[in-house]
Amino acid sequence: MTTDLTTDHTRATADGAHTHGAPGVGVVPEASRASRFASFDLAEFPAVTGAEEEWRFSPVDRLQHLISGAATGAVSVDVTPAQGVTVTVTDRDGASTPGVAGVPNDQLAATAWIAAAQRTQVTVGAEVETDAETTVVVRGEAGAPAASAHLLLTAEHHSKALVVIDHVGGGELAQTVEIDVHDGAHLTVVSIQDWDRGAVHGSSHRARLGRDATLKHIVVSLGGDVVRVTVDGEFTQPGSSLESLGLYYADAGQHLEHRLFVDHAVPRCTSRVTYKGALQGESARSVWIGDVLIRKAAEGTDTYELNRNLVLTPGARADSVPNLEIETGEIEGAGHASATGRFDDEQLFYLKARGIPEDVARRLVVRGFFAELIQQIGVPAVEDRLQTAIEAELELTGL
Template sequence: MGGLVSEISITQDKAASSRADRASSFELADLPVPTGREEDWRFTPIERVRDLFDPATYGGTVLPTVEGPDAVTVEEVERGDERLGRVQAPGDRTSVVAWNTFERACVLTVPRGAQVDEPIYVRYAGAQRGAPQASHLVIDVAADASAQIILEHTGSLVMNGTVEVNVGENASLELVSLQEWDAEAVHACAHRMNIGGGAKLKHVVVTLGGETVRLTPDVNFVGEGAEVEMLGLYFTDTDQHHEHRLYVDHDLRNCRSRVTYKGALQGQRAHAVWIGDVLIGSGAFGTDSYELNRNLVLNEGAKADSVPNLEIENGDIEGAGHASATGRFDDEQLFYLMSRGMDESTARKLVVHGFFAELIHQIEIPHVEQRLLDAVDAELEAGGNL
């Protein structure tokens, strides 16, 4: 994208020099209430999410509605069900509180060998902000199965949740999480994902609404030869805080990861945060990894923080790299298009569509692609950029 200035940032956490050393636990006491000075929390507006840190403030559990073919099994289960808590342990205060607070969970199972051709919709909706609500969702795609699952978040809630994802051997899953909340919603969610041998996961995050959204997708390879593609799109508006913290743990041979996140920002105090942590372990020979984040700042008063981190513990890899770029709207591109007869509104729309287009088309769900382009236009119009 013309006009973007490339910059690569590398940070070190004094308390935990390696991403692998950071605490994870199912016990509340092991992950204390943050002060905002911790590496995991230094970009987060603590005052906006403080209620999420205390289980006593919660008002219950929110469960989704699920729409999908008969081949898929959907169950509501008690928190003691043995299928819960099998995908890694919580890695920060909000996720450990979510684990200790939910009362019932939703378990979605795609059976072994099933080829589910139509999308499965998992919908969370809220009518009013109110007290924090916990949520817990398990997605289990068994060996040799394939599915496409769309998580939709709309309305207004204060919601703190967990999505556990198991992708079995040689299975394929495309998981799309749409955050289209109303302006006052607050949403924290940990996506913890295990990928089996030879399996493929496409993980897509789209964040367009909500006062404060903090998502933490963690990927763990549990079988050799697995692949993950992580795509993200966010449009952060006035007074919104959108934070995406990714962790890809390469600990096995011949696994591949690709991460591409793009965001646009407009309006006063619009704040977007992207953290991309990739760890390539000492035994992860043949790893192929790359991560990219780009931010387009449309006007004054908006701020983007972007930090790619890459740790490599062995020299026998196929490739690894990362990049981050943040820049202002390119007035030269705008001038060029207008000099060819376009009005300013159409020219601005074309530039922003061009910024997002490649990523949106990779979602490969036609009605979702058009829905996102329409949502981007609505954001531009609301911000006075059309």
């Protein structure tokens, strides 16, 4: 029997009309996202109980070192820059260090900010255009003290570049990734969480977009025991565009969590969010929270967010909560959709009726589920790597 829990909301049009589905799905939180507390100083945050909106789906006990400010260790950060890209490593001083993009809005993000002793800055020079990728390898060590890291990615005006951040190894890491896309720049950022089992990773990505800037932000979560990635996108000038893509595959005992907040604070900006995940094995868990805020001044906004989850085996659980908050009716469109389900029995029947064995048919369904998203990434090396990873996951499941 196919289980399909779907919320697919009609896009709001210029009159501001939109609909919401079942309670808890697509419902705007009681307090506006705009009013959520944020600070660079961890001491200003209350203690985490697990009942807070930003923590109610998270395994707080497994994230304690990354929430409490104890992540004072270090990890290896190695950068291989493309031509026209520079790398600078500087010492920093906790909460007094000035931020470039956004403000931490939870305790883990604040821990990552105050605890990092150094900042690695990757800068794409003004008007530099390169198709070659800049790679950043973040390597942790199992058994080492909980660590923190700060990465700043800057695309200066009218530049074009690709940055791939690869997380490997083990240990515990609280991380800040600031992304500053200047006027007219085009930047693609790919963050791959390919940790060894046992790793715990909390990462706060905060992006700031200038006038007519374009950011393609891609998150891929495959490894680790607990991975929690928050992505905040802030539009500061009209005409900018954010495309946020995500792919995750949770195995038994893994917790993979992705939280997004797109802040439309200025007119005529566009955002598209598409995340897809598969889950297999006992206690495999995924969480996706998508918050979009269209402020009163953000006339001409065009936004849409989508999350799809495919549950492959009993015992796995996916939570998906899209939230859309609109303060003006003068928009181009806004909407969201969310669905979680098992294999489509009709698809399997169709394939089996044409002589395809069931195990092969199941693999085809999973490949097809991810294929459209992988093709949108637009980075051949990353696409090939994901295809290989999905095949390995299918072998593990025995599909």
